[in-house]
Amino acid sequence: MPRELLGIEWDVPRVLLVALVAATLLGLVVAASTSSAAFGLYNPGWEGTSELRAVADETGTETTVIQNTTGYRSAGPDSVAVVLAPDRGYTDREAARIRAFLDRGGTLVVAEDVGTGGNELLAAVGASARVNGTLLRDERFNYRSPAMPLARNVTANETLTRGVDRLTLNYASVVEPGDDNTTVLVRSSGFAYLDTNDNGELDDSERLASRPVATVERAGQGRVVVVSDPSLFINTMLERSGNRRFARNLLGSEERLLLDFSHTADLPPLTLAVVTVRNTPLLQTLVGCLAVGLVGAWGAGWFGRFGGLLGRVRGDGRSADAAPVTEADLVAYLRERHPEWEESRIRRIAQGISTERGEGGADD
Structure with a gap:
């Protein structure tokens, strides 16, 4: 019933x-x-980087997601910015903003493997290191597959490699240090090689050697960290040996963290709206005024009056301003709605409703 x-x-x-x-x-x-894009900050899947937010929270660092390089303008020397596998190049104006950020003493982390966006950014900001782009393999020291090498040679660094004994890579490349001012943070084992012909085997022309996979160098008054494997930061790889601690060291190396997704997969619509409001003072003011207005309307009882008006609207289109409903109208309505009821019951209910209305009760 x-x-x-x-x-x-x-x-x-x-x-x-x-x-x-x-x-x-x-x-x-x-x-x-949510997002399904690879390296997407709001992608909770295995290839997303949603877990990076949890790592950032662990460090207590103030975190900002930026969708435009204008976000670098307010970042000072106490800031670190992270760029993961950019899928398109930075314009001269955008690169200039990042160079100014480095000139103020900021830290830039660029993680790239086979793309060109990372190297273009490194060149634009004056860094000397480059990512080779060729797949690194290790037949002896690896996690499940030679394409997932264990980089076991770690250089002691007070902030960036503290507590890290290795990195677990996933289809990574290598970093080519540009000059003597570049410090290698992590190297592969001596059994690693570059698969130059991409056949998944060690050939006579391919040489075993320990190769850099993470470096740091000075740029302006700041520094640039280059990592040859952006997938080191994806959800499924953060739990592998050494990776989470290394990510935590990078993200928490300064007081403020910028997650630069201005040149990677777009944010999901709802998240983009929230980020846009957070980063736009004018929109924050408008949203605040709207919220205050809604609270004021609620306090003044406007919603109650509107709800009461809607409640008085009849199914046949008549409203509170239409002719009053008579007892005969109620009898006809109840007959149509409940044909199984006896006539005496219908009239008794109609009479009761009419009596209640006459005593100031509900008029519907």
Whole structure:
């Protein structure tokens, strides 16, 4: 038997419809707030980097996600910016903003493997290191596969490699230090080689050697850290040996963290809206005024009056301003709605409603 709630009779079909609409809306909200892009900060899948936010929270560093290089303008020497596998190049103006950030003493971390966006950015900001782009393999020291080498040679560094004894790589390349001012932080084992012909085997022309996979160098008044494997920071790899500690050292090396996603996969729509509001003072003011207005409207009882007006609107289009509903109207309505009821019951209910209305009760 249907039950009435908030002036609406809830039968099974209506409940199922509301449940379906709610499930659909929930699905849309989830879809609008998550991403499936590789290296996506809001991608909770194995190839996303959503776990990076948790690592940043562990360090207590103030974290900002930026979708435009203008975010570098307010970053000082106490800031570190992270760029993961940019999928398009930085313009001269954008690169100039990052150079100015380095000139103020900031730290820039660029993680790249086979793409060109990272090397283009390194050249634009005056760094000498470059990522080779050829796949690194290690037949002896690896995690499950030669394409996932264990980089076991770690240079002691007070902040960047503290507590790190190795890195677990995933289809990584190597870093080519540009000059003597570049310090190698981590190297592969001596059994690693570059698969120059991409055949998955060690050939006579390929040489075993320990090669750099992470470096640091001075640039302006700041420094640039280069990592030859952006997948080191994805969700499924952060738990591998040494990776989380290394990421934590990088993200927490300064007081403020910029996660630069201005040249990688777009943020999901809902998240983009939130980030845009956070980064735009004018929008923050407008949203704040709207919230205050809604609270004021609620306090003044406007929502109650509007709800009461809606509650008085009849299914046949008549509203509170239409002619009053008579007892005869109620009898006719009840006959149509409940043909199984006896005539005496219909008239008794109609009379009771009319009596209640006459005593100042609800008029619907």
